[in-house]
Structures are given as structure tokens and as C-alpha cells.
Amino acid sequence: MSDLDQPKRAVVFGYHNVGVRCLKVLLAGGVDVALVVTHEDSASENIWFESVISLCQAEGIPYITPADAKSPELLAQVQALKPDLMFSFYYRHMLPAELLAVAPAFNMHGSLLPEYRGRAPVNWAVLHGASVTGASLHEMTVKPDAGAIVAQMEVPILPDDTAHEVFGKVQVAAEQALWRVLPSLLAGTAPRLHNDLRKGGYFGGRKPEDGRIDWSQPAQQVYNLHRAVAPPYPGAFTDVGGVRYVIQRARLAGTGRGNFGNVVSLSLPPGLAVVDNCIFGVCGDGRMLTIASLTADGEPITAEQLQTRLAARA
Structure with missing residues (x-):
């Protein structure tokens, strides 16, 4: 050969x-x-x-x-x-x-x-x-x-x-x-x-802390962050009252039936919110993410449980 x-x-x-x-x-x-x-x-x-x-x-x-x-x-x-x-x-x-x-x-x-x-x-x-x-x-x-x-x-x-x-x-x-x-x-x-x-x-490389959500940003930017770090990556997160909430699954609201495309009329501040037993992330431009799955300090949390926690802080 x-x-x-x-x-x-x-x-x-x-x-x-x-x-x-x-x-x-x-x-x-x-x-x-x-x-x-x-x-x-x-x-x-x-x-x-x-x-x-x-x-x-x-x-x-x-x-x-x-x-x-x-x-x-x-x-x-x-x-x-x-x-x-x-x-x-x-x-x-x-x-x-x-x-x-x-x-x-x-x-x-x-x-x-x-x-x-x-x-x-x-x-x-x-x-x-x-x-x-x-x-x-x-x-x-x-x-x-x-x-x-x-x-x-x-x-x-x-x-x-x-x-x-x-x-x-x-x-x-x-x-x-x-x-x-x-x-x-x-x-x-x-x-x-x-x-x-x-x-x-x-x-450069990304760290888990880079997944922190700035709710004052437009919804598209927040959604892109979620998509970029969604599981199996560490996930996009927000801290409320010492509890870390991590978004597992979400979609950008505003296109399908039943979605709240613009919530300015609801007078909701930026951040996590519960509307009609659904979890949303309200963003700086008035649009929001529909959050299908959310964890609190690593454990799944329902819309009802989140609403109770948010109401206690109001």
C-alpha cells in the first residue's frame, strides 16, 4: 500500500x-x-x-x-x-x-x-x-x-x-x-x-447571573433573553421578596386569541403579574410574556400561589 x-x-x-x-x-x-x-x-x-x-x-x-x-x-x-x-x-x-x-x-x-x-x-x-x-x-x-x-x-x-x-x-x-x-x-x-x-x-462566556431580567426593557428583548437561556440552560430569572423566580417556558404575548397584547389599560407595573389565573411578565413597553411554567426557588409554582404571594407584598 x-x-x-x-x-x-x-x-x-x-x-x-x-x-x-x-x-x-x-x-x-x-x-x-x-x-x-x-x-x-x-x-x-x-x-x-x-x-x-x-x-x-x-x-x-x-x-x-x-x-x-x-x-x-x-x-x-x-x-x-x-x-x-x-x-x-x-x-x-x-x-x-x-x-x-x-x-x-x-x-x-x-x-x-x-x-x-x-x-x-x-x-x-x-x-x-x-x-x-x-x-x-x-x-x-x-x-x-x-x-x-x-x-x-x-x-x-x-x-x-x-x-x-x-x-x-x-x-x-x-x-x-x-x-x-x-x-x-x-x-x-x-x-x-x-x-x-x-x-x-x-x-465572551455567559454566567447564570447574566439571566437576570430587566423588566423595564421592551418585551422582545426580555423574550430573547428567555429564549437564549431557557432550560437546559440556567434560565431567565427575577428576584421578588427574597425568592428567585425562573421562567421555564414562555411566549411573547399579543398574537393568539386569549392573549393580552398590550396591558397598559390594566395599569400593571413591570414585573410578574397574574391575570385571569395566568402568569405574565409585564415589560417596559407595556407588552408582556405569557409564562406557561415558572419555578420559585427551584420548585414549580402555580398562578394561584404566585397571586397569593404578590398580593401579600402589595
Whole structure:
């Protein structure tokens, strides 16, 4: 067998659903995955996604979970494997220049680059009311999400989609983008499209506290916040009387029958309210969210129970 007939050897850095799906694409494409570098699940995190470790165990792929991507031990281990290619599929650590120098490296990012570079791209896209996003495979550089684009796949963000629902689309887009470009990537003929960093923007990570609701904002902005952080993410919340209320499910009111599209005539102040045994979130522009499911300090609360609590504070 000639060198041209030998399967390409790859080292994969991966985690989360995108890590699982894209690793499966490489295996289906005949890539020799010599090593997977991944993370141990954190006991403090809500693990709602698939396990890269479980896939490695099922497929007999060697894997490691180093705490530091910059460790000399990891660099030496990857260098010893002499990979033809390296991939990063939702791996959570930046790879240092020394590691990127081992072989051509490609990262899968959950947006249409150069839009929404950085952390939590799907959540930021929903928060900003974007109507489209997708997945981008790009060359890795020391600067995050800055390398040339190799492949992209677009998906819609519907008006009522939550970030979790959009992420489901993005992970399929990532699989499709990688599947389509993989033959040319392995052949060394994949395109390189300019990643214009003058466009789009860079965004940092999000914390649970970023889900705090400012009821003085217009209803669309409050709704976008809810959609961006709805479960399985921590959720949009408001504190009333020392109790934390977290919105589990809600819709922007004002379109369907039975909804109160504009409550100015009801003289309700911004914040949580109960009208006709329904829970609403009244916003700064007089419009509101119809809240179908709400928790109080982690426990479900009914409209009747909430009305009793709100009346006691009046």
C-alpha cells in the first residue's frame, strides 16, 4: 500500500454533542483517529449532552482528559503520534501555538463566521434576535475563530426557538458541513475563504447571573433573553421578596386569541403579574410574556400561589 492509500491520521480535541457527531463523521470518512483529547464531566454542571468518552469507549479509540491543554506532556504525546490533521470540535480550552504547529488544525464553531466569534455563539445569536446562524469549520490560529473558513452550513432561527432548539440545528449543520468538505480536506484541496474580522464581533462566556431580567426593557428583548437561556440552560430569572423566580417556558404575548397584547389599560407595573389565573411578565413597553411554567426557588409554582404571594407584598 502506498502512502497515498494510507488513511489520514488525526488527533481530535472534542466535547459535547458537536464533538460526538463530528467524531462520527471522521470515523465514517475513513480517518484514523489516533487519539481523542476531551474533558471529564463536571459534577457541578447540568450534563444534558452526549458523551465523547462514551463514544471513544464504544469505538475503542484512545482518549485522555488532561486538565491543561498547554502541558508539555500533552504536546509530547500529540507530537509522537505524528498526525496528518488535528480537529477541535467544541473542546473548551484554547490550543497553544506549539500544539497548533504539529499539524494543520481545524475548529468547528457554532456560528456563521465572522459573526458571533468567541464563547456561547448560539446563545448570543438568540439573545440578539438573529434570524439565522449555522456552523463553520475553519483553520485554527492562536487568535480564536480567526482562521480561514473551510466550510459553512446555515440554519434558521425561528421567532420562538430557544437556544437549545437552535443548538440542535447547529450540531446537525456541523455534521453536514464536515461531511461535505471532508473528502477535499483529506485530499488537501479544501477551499479557504477569507474570515473578515472587521465584520461580526467577539463575545465572551455567559454566567447564570447574566439571566437576570430587566423588566423595564421592551418585551422582545426580555423574550430573547428567555429564549437564549431557557432550560437546559440556567434560565431567565427575577428576584421578588427574597425568592428567585425562573421562567421555564414562555411566549411573547399579543398574537393568539386569549392573549393580552398590550396591558397598559390594566395599569400593571413591570414585573410578574397574574391575570385571569395566568402568569405574565409585564415589560417596559407595556407588552408582556405569557409564562406557561415558572419555578420559585427551584420548585414549580402555580398562578394561584404566585397571586397569593404578590398580593401579600402589595
